[in-house]
Amino acid sequence: MRRVLAGLAATAALCAAPMAHAAHYVLNLTGDADGMVTDSFSFGGVFFETGYLELSGFTPFVLEDGDTFEAFVTITGSNPPPFPTFIVPLKDQMFFGLNFADILGGAQPETSEANGLFSFDGGPDVGAGCGNCTSLIYGLNGTPFGFTTLVASGMFLMSEPYQINTISISYQVNNDAVGAVPEPDAWALMILGFGAAGALLRRSRRAGLIPAC
Incomplete structure (x- = not known):
């Protein structure tokens, strides 16, 4: 009888415990x-x-393993419709990224993985991901690329929680590495480029050239 009662108590405690x-x-x-x-x-x-x-319109939050998101991005600027507002320079090899980070342009956790989809200006979904960061990265070769609105969705896999204080979009292009677009698990170089641009922004803010948000 004691065993039955103990089993029932354990089951009740398990059911009462909040499920992650x-x-x-x-x-x-x-x-x-x-x-x-x-x-x-x-x-x-x-x-x-x-x-x-850098993008605005959110409150800082903490990403944990298995978290998912939907992002609706609108880019404004002096480039009038119907032309795209955000334009990636045309090069042999081109990359676009949506980046979740604790510091703008900072190093991201290498134990993380991001997988998801992009849709540019209502177009078809294209796959994006990163095998060592919290960015979604999309690559293409020698094709004009720009947009005004972006819909993104994805999931993050990570070994420990990661504070998100900044979300940004970015590009990296070059003319010297023509070939197939790399797979998502080969994006380490891409993150170097995003980090270089972010470091420039931080230097400009310290110098008083760009006001902090």
Whole structure:
């Protein structure tokens, strides 16, 4: 009888305990393309150009393993419709990223993985991901690319919680590495470029050239 009662008590305690579940974030974000920060760097004898634009419209939060999101992004700026507002320079190899980070342009946790989809200006979904960061990255070769609205969705896998204080969009392009678009697990170089642009933005803020939000 004691065993039965103990079993019932244990079952009741288990049922009463809160069950952990992944969070789902719905984000409505905006950015002004005229505030784009550009930079360049060389790595392995290859010259890269980058651009970085911080987005607004959210409250800082903590990502945990299995969390999902939907992001609706609108870019404004001086480029009038029907032309795209956010434009990636046309090069042989081109990358676009949506980045979740604790510090703008800062290093991201290498134990994380991001997988998801992008839709640009209501177009078809395209796959995006990163095998060592909390960015969704999309790559293409020598194709004109720009947009005004972006719908993104995805999931994060990570070994420990990660504070999100900034969300941004960015690009990295070059003319010296023509070939197939890398797989999502080979994006380490891409993150170097995003970090370089973010570092430039932080230096500009410290110098008083760009006001902090």
